[in-house]
Amino acid sequence: MAEKAQETQIPFAFPCRICMRILDELGGMFLFMLESLVLVFAGWGQLRKTVRQIYFIGVQSVSVIALIGLFTGMVMGMQLYYALAAFGADGFLGTGVALSMVRELAPVMAAIMLTGRAGSAMTAEIGVMRISEQIDALTIMDINPMRYLVAPKMAASLLSFPILTAFFNLIALWGGWLTGVKLLGANEGVYWSSVQTSLQWADIQGGFIKSLVFGLLVCTICCFEGYWTHTRSGHAGPEGVSQSTTNAVVKSCVVILAADYVLTSLLW
Amino acid sequence: MKNSTAPSIRMENLTIGYGGNPVVKDLDIEFPGGKLSMIVGGSGSGKSTLLRHILQLQPAIAGNIFIGGNDMSDLSKKEQHCIRQRTGVLFQDGAMLGSLKVVDNVALPLREHTRLKEDQILRIVQDRLNMVGLGHAAELYPNELSGGMRKRAGLARALVMDPQVLFCDEPTSGLDPVMSAELDLLLLEMMRHFDMTMVVVTHDLASMRGLADHVVLLGEGKCLYQGSIEELEETEDPYLRRFLDRAAEERDAPRLTMPPIGREMMKLNCDSIMSDKDTVR
Numbered sequence: 370m371a372e373k374a375q376e377t378q379i380p381f382a383f384p385c386r387i388c389m390r391i392l393d394e395l396g397g398m399f400l401f402m403l404e405s406l407v408l409v410f411a412g413w414g415q416l417r418k419t420v421r422q423i424y425f426i427g428v429q430s431v432s433v434i435a436l437i438g439l440f441t442g443m444v445m446g447m448q449l450y451y452a453l454a455a456f457g458a459d460g461f462l463g464t465g466v467a468l469s470m471v472r473e474l475a476p477v478m479a480a481i482m483l484t485g486r487a488g489s490a491m492t493a494e495i496g497v498m499r500i501s502e503q504i505d506a507l508t509i510m511d512i513n514p515m516r517y518l519v520a521p522k523m524a525a526s527l528l529s530f531p532i533l534t535a536f537f538n539l540i541a542l543w544g545g546w547l548t549g550v551k552l553l554g555a556n557e558g559v560y561w562s563s564v565q566t567s568l569q570w571a572d573i574q575g576g577f578i579k580s581l582v583f584g585l586l587v588c589t590i591c592c593f594e595g596y597w598t599h600t601r602s603g604h605a606g607p608e609g610v611s612q613s614t615t616n617a618v619v620k621s622c623v624v625i626l627a628a629d630y631v632l633t634s635l636l637w
Numbered sequence: 638m639k640n641s642t643a644p645s646i647r648m649e650n651l652t653i654g655y656g657g658n659p660v661v662k663d664l665d666i667e668f669p670g671g672k673l674s675m676i677v678g679g680s681g682s683g684k685s686t687l688l689r690h691i692l693q694l695q696p697a698i699a700g701n702i703f704i705g706g707n708d709m710s711d712l713s714k715k716e717q718h719c720i721r722q723r724t725g726v727l728f729q730d731g732a733m734l735g736s737l738k739v740v741d742n743v744a745l746p747l748r749e750h751t752r753l754k755e756d757q758i759l760r761i762v763q764d765r766l767n768m769v770g771l772g773h774a775a776e777l778y779p780n781e782l783s784g785g786m787r788k789r790a791g792l793a794r795a796l797v798m799d800p801q802v803l804f805c806d807e808p809t810s811g812l813d814p815v816m817s818a819e820l821d822l823l824l825l826e827m828m829r830h831f832d833m834t835m836v837v838v839t840h841d842l843a844s845m846r847g848l849a850d851h852v853v854l855l856g857e858g859k860c861l862y863q864g865s866i867e868e869l870e871e872t873e874d875p876y877l878r879r880f881l882d883r884a885a886e887e888r889d890a891p892r893l894t895m896p897p898i899g900r901e902m903m904k905l906n907c908d909s910i911m912s913d914k915d916t917v918r
Contacts, residue, residue: 506732
């Protein structure tokens with residue numbers, strides 16, 4: 370009550386408090402990311418857990434990534450073919466599909482799909498461990514929960530995101546070929562040669578850097594939300610976990626798109 | 638009877654709470670070494686909060702905690718790690734890691750903190766599981782165990798590093814009276830076997846009367862009593878008396894019966910329902 374009364378007297382108190390809370394959370398998240406990164410390189414003893422996480426985040430996501438990659442490539446192939454054919458430029462179909470996929474769509478789409486499939490599971494798993502005192506139990510056993518729980522997920526994300534993005538690229542290029550060449554009749558040789566000639570090393574490198582950054586951001590946000598789920602005011606227990614999971618997915622998607630813009634500006 | 642070497646736990650001017658808001662203020666209490674101490678009190682009196690602060694899961698607002706004479710806030714990280722490794726905790730629901738089998742849960746501290754060979758680790762784990770009567774459940778996952786079994790598995794894990802201090806957070810909550818009594822006896826047996834200092838948070842006053850060497854009663858934001866159970870039973874303090882009498886009433890409570898007025902109301906309702914039914918027909 371006293372706080373509210375004080376707020377009405379001080380101008381901009383409410384927006385300032387919101388800003389402070391956001392800065393506080395961003396600071397906490399940054400420190401969380403740094404600690405987990407340090408633990409990734411310090412904790413080689415976690416190899417078995419890391420491999421298990423690679424299987425969960427990477428291997429089990431292959432089918433979803435393949436499906437999304439295929440349909441994204443097919444749509445791109447179709448749309449670009451109609452647009453380019455109107456100007457007699459359907460020879461550039463491969464260029465269009467390859468550049469849009471490698472530079473933008475593959476890293477972003479793969480990251481968003483992985484957020485939905487693996488990121489939400491990370492938040493829920495860590496959140497449930499938090500509310501059922503499993504994280505406290507690790508602390509009491511003198512086992513660093515960040516090293517035991519977060520570091521393997523971080524290592525697996527940093528490995529899986531770029532590999533799955535590369536896989537997305539391959540399938541999407543094939544999807545573009547399927548619609549552009551096989552269904553709509555563009556020249557096959559021209560399609561593949563334009564793919565080959567238009568793609569520069571910088572494009573591929575840029576796509577990989579993006580996917581690496583997205584992996585880092587998604588894993589940080591999702592693990593952070595789960596790890597601190599008990600501090601969420603007004604939402605304790607299972608409700609807090611569901612709230613954290615929703616928040617993690619929404620924040621990750623927004624951050625992926627924002628980071629994509631920043632990285633695109635910096636890389637090209 | 639040999640003297641215990643288990644450390645005592647002492648708190649000086651300890652104020653505990655959440656986010657700077659005190660729940661219990663100025664605690665000056667001591668849990669004697671080698672004894673079974675119980676923290677009791679009503680809901681929201683700060684029992685579990687005190688336990689979390691002793692375990693350093695939350696920082697205290699003010700004051701100091703001493704384990705075996707060492708001020709926990711003055712210790713180096715390495716010294717704190719040493720104390721942690723000799724401290725066992727039995728959480729309310731066992732807090733077993735859901736992704737690991739019982740055997741791996743119990744073996745976890747040994748695998749993380751010792752250089753024992755795998756066969757030695759498994760031998761120790763099996764020994765602890767046998768002690769708590771779960772020798773047959775080693776290959777099960779925690780979600781395949783009953784509530785009581787989960788607690789016993791949690792106890793096996795808490796004992797695997799031969800702790801000098803064991804903390805238990807409401808060990809008998811959610812258990813039927815028979816299982817509660819069994820778990821109480823098991824805790825007592827383990828305390829004697831491992832020569833430990835044991836601190837149990839409970840609201841189960843039957844357990845308190847049966848087991849405690851030392852009692853700390855929290856309420857009204859402070860420590861209302863600390864001392865032996867016998868002295869507590871003889872107290873004339875009105876609040877403590879009310880607390881103990883209420884507990885005794887709960888223990889000896891007769892079967893609840895409906896008051897006469899309630900019976901009349903129910904009869905009236907039933908009669909009106911029956912007459913409505915007749916009308917419908």
